[in-house]
Amino acid sequence: MMKLFIRYGAEVNSRDCDLWTPLHLAATCGNITLCQCLCEKNADLLALNTDGNMPYDLCEDMATLDFIESEMAKRGITQELIDETRLAAESQMLNDVIKFASQGGDLNCKGNNGESLLHIAACSGYGRVIDFLLSKKVPVNATDDEGWQALHLATCYGQ
Template sequence: MDHSQLMAEMPEIEKMTAQERIALAKERRRDQLRKCDERERSLPPPRPRRQRLRFSPEVALLEATGRADAAEVERLLREGANPNSHNEDGLTPLHQCAIDDNQQIMLLLLSHGADVNAQDTEQWTPLHAAACCAHINVVKILIANGANLLAVNADGNMPYDICDDETTLDAIESEMAARGITQAYIDDQRGAPEKAMLDDMKSLHQQGYPLDARQPDGSTYLHIAAANGYYDVAAFLLRCGVPATSRDNDLWQPVHAAACWAQPDLVELICEYGGDINAKTSSGEAPLDLCEDDTTRAVIATMQQQEARKKRLAFGVRDSRRQSRRQIVVEGGHSPNNPTKTAEKSDRYSISVSVTVLIVHRTKIAL
């Protein structure tokens, strides 16, 4: 009912008694509620309320550790969160504490069974992180709880290798000395990953499995050995006939991997077995384009020069052969179709040139 209708019926309402006015008001209220109910029934059903986004306890634990919220970390651990949970990079809460120098949460995690030697995707342990960041108190906590002093990361480094702080380094080396760790033992541990891979490759070879098997990304065992600097493994694979020019899904050859991860000895070895020092990836990158290490770049540049020299010598051989055939025809009267003397001379020249190339190659290596 609009305003004009109310004004029109006012004279009639004024004539009513109080009881009649109350009855009229109640009737109109009932009518109002009925219409409201009919309107609501005609509307589409309401959308269901969205459920709140909930994270797993493990994700929450990583997040709380990053915020240094000790109370939240303790609650999550008490409720059963896995102290060894990790993100896509393999970083555990203990790694995060080592980076942030958070001793309180580190002790909480260790008391709930956190793995003191957990490795991320680059095989860094919490001790690697603490040593690199020079957090000496965290280093001492980790060592006291059984941290591996000789853990080797993907770059072949142990915690003491990447520690630049003298005080922290002294603490690590003092513990190594107290445990009777010698340089020979350190060398054995550093070479353990390569030895393990070499043993695996030999076992596969003895059982008749192909050594050029490919991973989902198209890489081979030779790519892995080249990237990690496993010289003995790469040499074994190449001697067993694994192609030096195998390409992965991005057209990387093993020589690209060796160049990218600064393995100059592997670059030379792979090219000795036929690797292409000028090969291009799917992005058009040659090994030199992928290399940032000065020593490795110098090796690649030298090998490129050798390759260019070989091509020039090979071109000279072909040109000399053509000239020899023309000279024989003109001076000796022999036809090119009569190969007797021509073939004999060409073969001798080919042998002498091959020896020359070999001498040049060896000279460059000796230099």
């Protein structure tokens, strides 16, 4: 089915609301055949989901993991590049938040579900962003629409 969807134009690196790609899913399921097909179509091996996981982080099947790691090596993906990719999202958010603040943006603004910038940073473990926001006196105990504080989210996501 996957090959059929791709043949008809499905985006190999499409993302869901949690930024999971088809390769994240195939790796999680330990489906080496799907991983091979996706990699043949240039699936993004460095794609980060909202938990900060790349497809290989989620793979528990040794044969599938060996394939993904071999594919990473073939593409010249080094540990340094992996580390840089992981830090890029946090650095981007920090830069965006600093710019937003410098332009008079409300650091206490809330999203559609009542989540604050602090909530978003807490989910991803973005310590530098959290430190900046707290230094600007963003309320540490602010809640989203579910009543969750940033501390709940940091704990839930293992941060």
